[in-house]
Amino acid sequence: MIQTLLISGALLAVGMVLLLVKVLGRKDGTFSSQHIHDSKAMKERGIHCVMDQDREMRNQKRLEIKD
Numbered sequence: 154m155i156q157t158l159l160i161s162g163a164l165l166a167v168g169m170v171l172l173l174v175k176v177l178g179r180k181d182g183t184f185s186s187q188h189i190h191d192s193k194a195m196k197e198r199g200i201h202c203v204m205d206q207d208r209e210m211r212n213q214k215r216l217e218i219k220d
Contacts, residue, residue: 176184189195189202201209
């Protein structure tokens with residue numbers, strides 16, 4: 154039991170150190186955005202954030218009802 158906790162703690166510590174190295178190695182100290190709307194490849198494929206897609210669909214439905 155103790156050995157498992159020590160191994161888990163060591164793995165977590167190694168992970169935190171690696172994240173720290175990555176942040177310190179960055180020019181501005183931040184990670185790149187992981188949002189879909191910030192991805193060039195997703196924009197080229199026409200893929201949007203699910204919130205944007207939902208908003209577009211709701212607007213289309215609202216316009217269809219008014220006809």
